[in-house]
Amino acid sequence: MRIHFIAIGGSAMHNLAIALHKKGMLVTGSDDFIFEPSASRLARYGLFPSESGWRPEVINRQLDAVILGMHARADNPELLRAQELGLRIYSYPEYIYEQSKDKFRVVIGGSHGKTTITSMILHVLNYYNHEIDYLVGAQLEGFDTMVKLTDSAPVIIIEGDEYLSSAIDRRPKFHLYNANLAVISGVAWDHVNVFPTFENYLTQFSIFIDTIMPDGELIFCEDDAELVKMVNEKKNLKATGYQIPLHAIENGITHLEPGHQELKIFGNHNLMNLSAARQVCERLGISIPEFNEAIKSFKGASKRLELLFSDENTNVYKDFAHSPSKLKATIEAVKTQFEERKLVACIELHTFSSLNKKFLLQYHDTMFNADNPIVYIDKKTFEQKNIIPFSETDIKNAFNDKRITYFDNADNLAQYLLELDFSHTNLLLMSSGNYGGMDLGKLARELNNN
Incomplete structure (x- = not known):
């Protein structure tokens, strides 16, 4: 079987490509940009595209199937060529x-x-x-x-x-x-x-x-x-x-x-x-x-209440929580588990949904159980998504929480955290993004040194 992936670099797509390669299929793929860890993992199996970008010339009648990733647009030149040839086109769930x-x-x-x-x-x-x-x-x-x-x-x-x-x-x-x-x-x-x-x-x-x-x-x-x-x-x-x-x-x-x-x-x-x-x-x-x-031996899924640092006074957790329900449940989990400790909880709003002003109201009272609630939005995210930036007042009103400290700069957030006293206090860092490229593991270690 000859299978071609359009947008092979996606999280699910590159894993499916590797799985089919292991199954003995002849797998090729294209993408305009492939991030880590997809790039290294594809390269390890000899599946990293030889050229960047879309190449309709690689689409031919010898292909048994084309698998289309969500990242590829409807006017993708490889997709148009596959449609022209009448090839069988699947989404990855198909x-x-x-x-x-x-x-x-x-x-x-x-x-x-x-x-x-x-x-x-x-x-x-x-x-x-x-x-x-x-x-x-x-x-x-x-x-x-x-x-x-x-x-x-x-x-x-x-x-x-x-x-x-x-x-x-x-x-x-x-x-x-x-x-x-x-x-x-x-x-x-x-x-x-x-x-x-x-x-x-x-x-x-x-x-x-x-x-x-x-x-x-x-x-x-x-x-x-x-x-x-x-x-x-x-x-x-x-x-x-x-x-x-x-x-x-x-x-x-x-x-x-x-x-x-x-x-x-x-x-x-x-x-x-x-x-x-x-x-x-x-x-x-x-x-x-x-x-x-x-x-008993299950430690949790990756990025789900992942422990970055622990000592007798402080635990630092990283979590994928970003939606209102996940945010509230994750804060409640840490607060209930360590009732005697204070909780500094920081959420990065990063997704299209969380940056929708109407949807933002869904975060009402979600950080109530945090002793020190923090909201971070990278100002570049607003620019990239072409969205009018929120003010601190917008955030506090939507969350219904006047205690919230708001940051739009990762360096300022890191400095604020480093100046806090974390004795008998846990830190919970939640995001589906990357906090502007902040090294969270390094931050956790530096908090301990303070």
Whole structure:
């Protein structure tokens, strides 16, 4: 099989390219710019494009398929050439389904927690050496790539993103997988550039439920009132809810009950994710005691409450949280785990949704549990997205929090943090961006030296 990737450098795209290469297919690809770590990983497998940019001359009738990334526009010259030749063009979720249509497909959806739930499932199955294929949105410890596709694995675990599939396929990705077993972790409005109202966004999850195979099952979070209402309105749907499991917190460590089993993760959000993963693993033949034994060693998904520094007085965490629901849940998790410590919480607003003035109101009261709430927006982000910058008053009013300190310069933010007293205080740094290129690990170490 000869496969060509248009926009091969994307996070999911380059992992799929590597997976198909490992499967023995002849893979080529193009892109206008490829960032790290995609560039190094493609180069390691001999898949890095020989030239930068789009080259319609590489598109020919010998190709069995063209896979189109979300980064490529509808007028991409390679795409136009493929359409002219009548080649089979797939979005990457379409091709994942094409490769897994004869497997048992587990699809994890939800506005938050889906990467962690998927990671937990993979960790447990890997612990017991189960043969599985997968698609997950983070690099996991013990896994070489974020995508694995084989002919032999009977099951595939798929993280089901609700964002659009490609420039010419405006369906949400998770609509294309046709799950045998589906999970929805909760629904909180996101991607306002594509789904302009919450009702429109909610509809995508209703459609996702409708794509479950006739003999399939939905596992869903019972704490989400809108989701419960949606599930109850569905006829002939086999659905099972889940809740936060019994647990106890002692000296900053969470234990599962009964059994007082120590975990490396913490927070109600993570515990809820654990419940979802445990139900999925049960359906795949893993008993509850087996699951509990394996999950003890799970350290968390990449960039999810990742511990950058720790001593007897201070923990510094990095987290991917950026949407209102994730922000609130992550702050609550750290504050609950360390009730005796103060919490300095900093959120970088970076996505198109979070920089939408109407959507900004969704952040109302989300930082209430932080002792020192900080909001950072790189002023260059406003320029790049052609958005009128917010004022400090805009931020404080939207968050309904007059305590917030606002920064639009990374150096000024770093200096402010370095001047704070972090005795008996934790620091939580949250973003889907990179804080203007700030070295967060170096910052964490310097805080300790102060």
